Amino acid sequence: MSRSASDRAPLALLKSLVPALALAASLAPAAASAQDAYPQRPITLVVPHPPGGSVDGVARIYAEQLAKELGQSVVVENRAGASGMIGAAYVARATPDGYTLYLNASIHAINPLLYKKTIKFDAVKDFTPISELAQGALIFSINPKVPANNVQELVKTLKADPQKYSFATTGFGSAGHLAAASFLHENGLSQIPIVLYRGGGPALSDLVGGQVHALFDPMLSSLPMVRADKLRAVAVTGAERSPLLADVPSMREQGQKNFEFYSWYGVWGPAKLPAPVVKKLEAASAKIMATPKVVEQLGGLGFEPAVKNSADFSRFIDAEMKRYQTIIEQSKIEINE
Incomplete structure (x- = not known):
């Protein structure tokens, strides 16, 4: 029996698709193989802050070990400006192939x-969280001329003459900024101003000079000043005391219930980073942050490993953003809408 033209059409269409299907099938293993072989060339690790700060310090420790782990050079590229948003926007536009990565602190979620x-990217949708790497408690330090040796005495001093005092922050929206705002709000001291500085150097200089009187700041930058007796540490913001300042109690020990604040650090890629690349970077990150040398290096900077895989890191970021939103609303921090 002969087939009609309408019967032959589907068969002809199927025959025409066979070469295309065969080509797709041949390319799929090649693409997977390329991802499995990652990396095949140098990787750029974008740091959206200037050299010398806490983010840069963590990035250089991580980059050195990542290069050894993956067998390719990892180049740290500082793209500073706009509270880290210039570097972040650059990575958000990068090709999602694993050769452009991004290391930043909690300010990425703030x-x-x-x-x-003014933000030019979506901090969640335009990135692939790879791993949280480390966290560090902040030092709560004051100018030595402020008449207080601990948090309880400081609160009394501030309440007695609030117009006499001010806090500093090394960057708008930084962990230290939100910690200061939260502390002032929780202690009924919201009328005390928080003075914005562009970086830790100017803020610490004015704090030592007495132009401002208190600061929440990562240990990397403040600890040398405390050890030199140029500043007085009244607390650390972690759940426990820091080995670097064993005689300085935590905020919780001094009656500041539920006050726990860390600057945390993680690594991201652009959105839609291939799963095999994410898995490889996850595994490398976990191994790196467990290395005794890295633990020691981080400890010297006031940080400790805090590794989370991609899924857990994503959930952590979501929870932190909700927490920060509450602080911003309660403290009435100005929003650039």
Whole structure:
């Protein structure tokens, strides 16, 4: 029996698709193989802050070990500006192939809550969280001329003459900024101003000079000043005391219930980073952060490993953003809408 033209059409269409299907099938293993072989060339690790700060310090420790682990050079590229948003925007536009990565601190999760009008990327949708790497408690330090030796005495001093005092922050929206705002709000001292500085150097200089009187800051930058007796540490913001300042109690020990604040650090890639690349970087990150040398290096900077895989890191970021939003609303921090 002969087939009609309408019967032959589907068969002809199927025959025409066979070469295309065969080509796709041959390319799929090649693509998977390329991802499995990652990396095959140098990797750029973008740090959206200037050299010398806490983010840069963590990045250089991580980059050195990542290069050894993956067998390719890892180049740290500082793209500073706009509270880290210039570097972040660059990575958000990068090809998602694993050759452009991004290391930043908790400010990555804070910026979208404060810069709603000017931010040029989506801090969640435009990135692939790879791993949290480390965290560090902040030092709560004051100018030595402030008449207080602990948090309880400081609160009394501030309440007695609030117009006499001010806090500093090394960057708008930084962990230290939110910690200061939260502390002042929880202690009924919201009328005390928080003075914005562009970086830790100017803030610490004015704190030592007495132009401002208190600061929440990562240990990397403040600890040398405390050890030199140029500043007085009244607390650390971690759940426990820091080995670097064993005689300085935590905020919780001094009656500041539920006050726990860390600057945390993680690594991201652009959105839609292939799963095999993410898995490889996850595994490398976990191994690196467990290395005794890295633990020692981080400890010397006031940090400790805090590794989370991609899924857990994503959930952690979501929870932190909700927490920061509450602090911003309660403290009435100005938002760029």
